[in-house]
Amino acid sequence: MPTSAGHSFSYRKLFDVVAPHYEARIIRAFGPYAASLVEWAAPQPHETFLDIGTGTGIAARLAAAHARQVIGLDFSAPMLQATQPAPHLAFVQGDAHRLPFAANSFDGVLASFGFNATRPQKSLKECYRVLKPGGRSVFQEWGGLHPLDQLVGEVVAPYTVEDDEAPSELIALRDFLDDDRVWHEDLQVEEDYQEFLAELGFINISAREFAPLKLRLSVEDFIDYKTAWTSQLYEFAAMSPTVQRACLAELENRLYRHADEDGILTYDPLMFRVMAYRAG
Ligand SMILES: C[S@@+](CC[C@H](N)C(=O)[O-])C[C@H]1O[C@@H](n2cnc3c(N)ncnc32)[C@H](O)[C@@H]1O
DSSP states (O other): OOOTTSOOOOHHHHHHHHHHHIIIIIHHHHHHHHHHHHHHHOOOTTOEEEEETOTTTHHHHHHHTTSSEEEEEESOHHHHHTOOOOTTEEEEEOBTTBOSSOTTOEEEEEEESOSTTSOHHHHHHHHHHHEEEEEEEEEEEEOSOOHHHHHHHHHHGGGSOOGGGSOHHHHHHHHHHHHOOHHHHHOOSHHHHHHHHHHTTEEEEEEEEEOOOOEEEEHHHHHHHHTTSHHHHHHHHHSOHHHHHHHHHHHHHHHHTTSOTTSEEEEOOOEEEEEEEEOO
16 A cells, blocks of 8 residues: 555565665575575476576576476566576566466476465466476475574664654655565465465475574674665664764674684574476
């Protein structure tokens, strides 16, 4: 809903804003997860893959090193502008709710955190439609909140500006994030994934919530990654420089208590890892 000043937020805008610094600030955390998902999906030299919500194309690029052809799809033009060319790899702008591909097109569909801004009734149905019979969908989405993610939210909250002082675009963003949590409402535990995918016709479904990797990130890099997302960019931009500095100093101080003697944090968030097949 647009605000009185005409501002509105959409999922696409959330990602458009992040795109210019995604490779520099987000990939340090997302890259290892994409690599480990692609390893699990094990694309083969005769196979074609689609990577939904490809972003700057990290999983697609890794898959293209093994597969015959990979297409990375994203609805954010700025994300696609940040992709790099590679052999066997193409990018397409499109919406996961209406995939611009014929039925039975792909041996595999990947999504590394590419679905959580979509409505699963539509996006997972589309995923099934474009898979060839016997093809596999392999994706990951966030599980329960990690203590370090929770800490960042708790530290930043008291420093954020009140609604009556916030710019209208920040209000629009807050309203949007409060109201629109579609994916997580439907898919909260492993059984939800099992049931949801089975209803769409998927078979041999494996859905597991666990922490597949322990990332080691410096406190500075972790803060840089966490504050790179649109909501934090907007919250920090609305603070005065003095408040911003105080907030970052407290964040650093609190995170150092969780770091080792070299200032390195161990970050091992839970996620759902899912593999499911289209009936042959
Ligand atoms: C969290 S990023 C993940 C990007 C990439 N897969 C990675 O691992 O770095 C989610 C991506 O999904 C895209 N996305 C979200 N909703 C989408 C939709 N409905 N259709 C197409 N892309 C979408 C966003 O633009 C964004 O690039």
